[in-house]
Amino acid sequence: MVFIWNNDWATGHPLIDEQHKQLFAAINAFLDTGTQGASTDRMLETLNFLNDYTIKHFFDEEQLQKKFQYPDYPRHREIHEALKANVRALMSIFIRHGTSLQLTSRVKTEVGDWLVAHIKSEDQRVAAHIRSKELVH
Numbered sequence: 001m002v003f004i005w006n007n008d009w010a011t012g013h014p015l016i017d018e019q020h021k022q023l024f025a026a027i028n029a030f031l032d033t034g035t036q037g038a039s040t041d042r043m044l045e046t047l048n049f050l051n052d053y054t055i056k057h058f059f060d061e062e063q064l065q066k067k068f069q070y071p072d073y074p075r076h077r078e079i080h081e082a083l084k085a086n087v088r089a090l091m092s093i094f095i096r097h098g099t100s101l102q103l104t105s106r107v108k109t110e111v112g113d114w115l116v117a118h119i120k121s122e123d124q125r126v127a128a129h130i131r132s133k134e135l136v137h
């Protein structure tokens with residue numbers, strides 16, 4: 001398990017935090033297949049799940065941003081789009097060439113470490129905004 005939940009990563013929003021935990025679990029599941037010598041099918045299954053769950057999570061988080069009129073929504077959405085494109089690219093590298101140390105290390109840094117940084121620089125601000133709006137209503 002590469003990414004172990006750390007309270008510094010909490011945004012304080014229950015749904016966002018729960019989905020972030022699932023995302024880290026999905027990243028770990030893929031990275032673990034590498035160390036466990038899992039079959040190509042199993043690796044693809046975990047990568048597919050990571051891709052699907054990334055799409056679902058970003059969609060749900062963007063719905064919340066719209067609902068609470070988060071002012072930085074358009075920029076935040078573009079950041080999500082870029083990450084989704086990168087996960088798709090990583091998946092197609094896997095489909096064409098199979099796994100490699102370079103691929104797993106890209107998933108670790110470009111998806112896992114990326115998510116840690118994104119939570120701290122962006123999602124914690126989203127959650128603070130939602131809290132401030134909830135207090136008003």
Ligand SMILES: [Fe+2]
Nearest residue numbers: 061118122123
């Ligand atoms: Fe986000």
